[in-house]
Amino acid sequence: MLQRQTRNITDHHEIILQNFLNLMDKNTVKHPTASFSTSSADAINYLELSKKLRKTERKPLVTSVTELKRKARMERKIRQRVHEITLQAPENGMLVKSLVPVAHKVYAARTVLFNCVSRLVNNIPIYTCSLCGEVYVGCVTHKIRSCNVAGSPSSKEYSWERGGVKHILPTVECFHLYDRVGRAVSHGERFQVDRIPAVVELCMQAGVDIPEYLTRRRAFPVYNVAGRMIDFERRFPKDVSAGEDIKAFGFWEKKEKPGRNKKSLDFPDDLQGLAARGMEAWENIQSEALKLMQKYAVQTCGYCPEVQVGPKGHRVRQCQAYKHQMRDGQHAWQEATIDDLVPPVYVWHVQQEQNGMPLVDGLKRYYGKLPAAVELFSQAGAHVGEAYASVMREDVVVPGLDEEKWVV
Structure with missing residues (x-):
């Protein structure tokens, strides 16, 4: 009688462990840089854009x-x-x-x-930084401090000026x-x-x-x-x-x-x-x-x-x-x-819920990016295809500054 109960407990333990592992695979976002969890199995993994190369680095070779x-x-x-x-x-x-x-x-x-x-560009303003060349599409410029070139201020804030087609x-x-x-x-x-x-x-x-x-x-x-x-x-x-x-x-x-x-x-x-x-x-x-x-x-x-x-x-x-x-x-x-x-100039993507509100530096990890031309068309009402879903991060709800500490 004792052996039969032990066998049943062992079988149930294996089933519970397998279900727990499956649940963890579904609820955990696979990308290591993601800072949120979701219960949807079809969640889009955020794709990190390639960093700007240094002057001493060579472009990656297409053929080895x-x-x-x-x-x-x-x-x-x-x-x-x-x-x-x-x-x-x-x-x-x-x-x-x-x-x-x-x-x-x-x-x-x-x-x-x-x-x-x-x-x-006559209806949607384009801004560019006079120091580093950063481009932004929208009526209100963002407050993200990442201007890090020679001559930039110590606060790393951008020096915005009106841009045009050549910047897009x-x-x-x-x-x-x-x-x-x-x-x-x-x-x-x-x-x-x-x-x-x-x-x-x-x-x-x-x-x-x-x-x-x-x-x-x-x-x-x-x-x-x-x-x-x-x-x-x-x-x-x-x-x-x-x-x-x-x-x-x-x-x-x-x-x-x-x-x-x-x-x-x-x-x-x-x-x-x-x-x-x-x-x-x-x-x-x-x-x-x-x-x-x-x-x-x-x-x-x-x-x-x-x-x-x-x-x-x-x-x-x-x-x-x-x-x-x-x-x-x-x-x-x-x-x-x-x-x-055709070099794509990536800019910060502004979601419809944030239209009219500037992007802040404290929440920049929750913002997505898009090529400048695609962002311009998106703000004008065009539909953005699934090819940019991994970088625009429309599936991420941007929290408030007072809610960031509660994000897991």
Whole structure:
């Protein structure tokens, strides 16, 4: 009789322990930086944004060093043998036909995005710090004290001033290449080659034609023999006589920046419709430009924001970042990401319940963040997708200053 009761107690103990462990897994938020608990199994884990790199730190590599060394050894062995290396588009100078509509879509989305933002900033104010460049979207500036640069006050408070479109959508420029597979821009040509937005250059290399910036379109591919590129076409197309009327430079002339045509576009009059269209354009740029970058290579410097669209970077000696003396001023080129091409400026997200009330420094761990363009569209009435749910923290109830000590 005693053995049977002992066996029942043991069985019940195992069941209770298992139920307790399951309950703990459901009620505990898995992210180590979270400071709250919830009983919902579908709770969104808060994603910490990557911290700003120091001047001595290099950007994380997209491809590991081991993989880069393996590819370099393989290419070295291939170049030792004198034979033709078969190249696929776009490495052979030809266009990827399936990506030409994608390039036109990205170029049109960029035009819509800049026009929507330029109209919304007239109704929703933009502020930027004159010392550190911090950006804030909203009518009332926040009170968070995190301005920590040379010349900032001891209280680390921001020095706010009115901003504009360039603070919401910073433009990353690169050298325009007439021939994508040609030689790189040298240091002596840095003042002779136009610099245009990198997204526009990516669209042009993928199939978009802009009359002000000519791009070579080949009818026959180039060949690679023993590591050397061989082109059997003439230097200029047949319909152009000896390269006349082709301008490879002329940056001093007043040209309208590509992708800023406002007259041929029809936009809704209400702010919510304008914000919804701008949000759609932002998502199209983020998703479709990534498709282009998977085929058309984009290079960035590992220590500075310089970007060059093409299979290799330029040779202009203008890098002033960490240990540029060891590189003779040249950039440390590596594979770029979508954030290098379209840098997202993250700002503090203002929930609807806090509209009109400034964000305070004591509760900053409960606030979320969003890219500045997305935050602008959100305050104008656009719906923010689930892709930003982990950083905007809409599932967190911001407590009062007198309630913070009761938060678990």
